[in-house]
Amino acid sequence: MSTATTDNEDVMIVDNNDTALLTSLGDLAEKPLIMLFLRLIGNDTKQNTVLTNAQIIDILQKEFEMDIVYTHELEVEIYLNLLKRFLKDWPQWDEFDFDINILKDQKNIAKMKDMLQSNYGSLKKYLQSMLTAVDPMLKKVIKEVNESTVREPTTTSNDEVAIEVKCTRQQLNELFFRRPHPEQNNTIFNIELPSEKIRLQPVAVQSILNWPGIRISISIPGLMYKREIKMPLKHLLINKKLNYPPPPLQEAKTNYQVRTARMTNHGHVDVKTFYDIIHRIGNGKYRNQDLMDKIWMLSALIKSDLEEAPKYIYSPSSYRQNLSKYPYKRLLCAEVNSDSFSSNNYDLVLEESGIPQLQYHFIRFSDPELEITQDASFLKLECTLCECIFAGAYMFSMIQAHFEFHRGEKDYQCSGCHVVFSMEQLTASKWRHVCDHEPSK
Ligand SMILES: [Zn+2]
Ligand SMILES: [Zn+2]
Known part of the structure; x- marks a missing residue:
């Protein structure tokens, strides 16, 4: 036995x-x-x-x-x-x-x-x-x-240890305890849901339109356009008690990258043609003043994307531009609220970093015909994070209401100049800030 x-x-x-x-x-x-x-x-x-x-x-x-x-x-x-x-x-x-x-x-x-x-x-x-x-x-x-245990790491190998975690954005923000929790079986995983924070002001539309994962689509005869800011995030779980040296600062190019099926050498349109369509959309007469204001804001945003864009638009084609030279990063962790003793070999933080990238695509672009409709039926907003689409005369107030769910994001820090910005500040300014990072020689 x-x-x-x-x-x-x-x-x-x-x-x-x-x-x-x-x-x-x-x-x-x-x-x-x-x-x-x-x-x-x-x-x-x-x-x-x-x-x-x-x-x-x-x-x-x-x-x-x-x-x-x-x-x-x-x-x-x-x-x-x-x-x-x-x-x-x-x-x-x-x-x-x-x-x-x-x-x-x-x-x-x-x-x-x-x-x-x-x-x-x-x-x-x-x-x-x-x-x-x-x-x-x-x-x-x-x-x-x-x-x-606590001393300089002896290896300098790039062996990366990966763990796969499935959780919501909100859970990820407070997923790891800074040290093993003595009252929760010494786990480092925090399974509690973060508490909801109540705010009075809704997230501004300008911020929402520049939020990673929000897609703007315009579809009229002869033109199909989609715009989105993508921010692929890297996650690194760091034990600050191990004195790892910070990784070298990476620098991204901020010029436009164009992808197009070059073999179809015909079908390129002057960027001005597109600019004019967006301008007309911005000045259109819609069902209510609020819709008119918001669409004007949206058209100004799309026009601002075109300031440094290449002169010609191919059909179909994709345009990408990094919106910052240095990654934005933030440290995610949950405090351990306990007086009980637990290991002091840990001070864990999850470092999240990424470079926001503007992407827009012309799925089709030749002889466009714009007809302004009262409820802006050519326009659609989409939250790709939640897979929901907002259309019609109330699309902006609906997406603002939806955004209560996406609130409570932690602040980001520019890894170049180390200035801290809120998610709403960064999205309102299209992820741009005056960065006074001095490149070290
Ligand atoms: Zn959503
Ligand atoms: Zn900076």
């Missing part, structure tokens, strides 16, 4: 016949090793007898008075695995299993109690001797590891 171990939670089978036995054991029934015996007796399918890590930690704490909180995590991990191993190897399992089950069939509670007590003593003594034997060796290993 042996015990199997697994990390999965298992079900404890309580046999009604054992109630009398439990009563006769008194306080002893609370001992983790006795509980283990009881689980074995109550369990007819022995293969399913499993121990979780939490149960083994319970044994370490209550039977061997190990103070897990003040013990190095590696040490706990090693003790955990050793104890699993020693438990399996206890030489008296078969004999105990055989004898106790005979007594169980006989419903001989008194003898079962005696047997449990003596085997408890014997198993505990066995485990204690094994733990004592490995202890000096273990202490030496832990000491070496401890001394090497």
Whole structure:
């Protein structure tokens, strides 16, 4: 007979016949090793007898008075695995299993109690001797590891460790605790949802239109245009207690990149033609003043994109431009609100960085015919993050209402000049700021 171990939670089978036995054991029934015996007796399918890590930690704490909180995590991990191993190897399992089950069939509670007590003593003594034997060796290993934990990293390799996490944008903002949380099983993952922050002002339309993931589409006969700011984000989980040097500052080119099917050498239009259409859209008469104001704002934004754009537009074609030279970055983490002691080997932050890029596409562009409609039916707004589309006379107020969901973004810092900006400031200014970063030679 042996015990199997697994990390999965298992079900404890309580046999009604054992109630009398439990009563006769008194306080002893609370001992983790006795509980283990009881689980074995109550369990007819022995293969399913499993121990979780939490149960083994319970044994370490209550039977061997190990103070897990003040013990190095590696040490706990090693003790955990050793104890699993020693438990399996206890030489008296078969004999105990055989004898106790005979007594169980006989419903001989008194003898079962005696047997449990003596085997408890014997198993505990066995485990204690094994733990004592490995202890000096273990202490030496832990000491070496401890001394090497907080110091300059010795390797300069670019080996990247990747973890894949599926969560919402809001969860990501506070996904990692700065240190293992002592009251939440020493986890570094914060699964609580961030609290909603109430704000009085809605996000400005100008900001929304420059928010990464918001797409503007204009579709009229002869012209199909889409505009979006994309910001591919990189995430790096950093333990600030390890003094890693900051990565070298990367610099992006901010000139336009054009992608087009060059083999169709015909079908290029002067950018002015497009500018005029956008201008007319901006000055159109729509159902209400608010719609007129917002569309005027949108047309001014699209016109501003064209200031440095190439002279000709090919059909079809894609235009891209980095909106900043240096990545914007921000540090995401959740504070541990607890007075309990936890490891001070950690100060974790998730560094998120990215360069916003303006992208617009002409899916079709030849002989466009613009007809202004009251509800601006040629125009559509789309939140690609949530896959929802806003159209019609109230599209702007609808997307503003939708944006309450996207609020609460943390501030970004320019990695060139280190100035901090709010998400709303950056989007309102189309991600541009006067950057006084001096390139170091
Ligand atoms: Zn959305
Ligand atoms: Zn800057």
